[in-house]
Amino acid sequence: MSIALALLALALSCIGILWIVGVWISQRIHSVWSRPTGGLDPITGPKDRMAIYDTGGPFIPMPEALKTHEEMVAWMTKELPKLTxxxxKP
Structure with a gap:
């Protein structure tokens, strides 16, 4: 009985390893095919992103002096409504 269990465990292990290899290969093939064919992305930082995608609408940047979560929340609840x-206003 123990030999049968050992062979069953070996067979299940082999099937599991083959399944994992198949999933890995399919993910590799999918990642190769889904790569963009264009050139390099021109957006390298947040300032570039704002310059490229700025729609001309009102944008209020958060002050860079705010470092902690509490400072940011306080600014958003006190100063941001005034600025908006x-x-x-025209």
Whole structure:
């Protein structure tokens, strides 16, 4: 009985390894085919992203002096509503 269990465990292990290899190969093939064919992405940083995708709408940048979560939340709850109200005025 123990030999049968050993052979069953060996067979299941081989099937599992073959399944893992198949999944790995299919993921590799998919990643190769899904790569963009264009050139390099011109966007390298957040300032470049704003310059390229700026729609001309109101954009209020967060001050760079804010470092902690509490400072950012305080700025968003106190100063940001004032700035958005001023941006809406003609």
């Amino acid at each position: 109200a001023e941006a809406g």
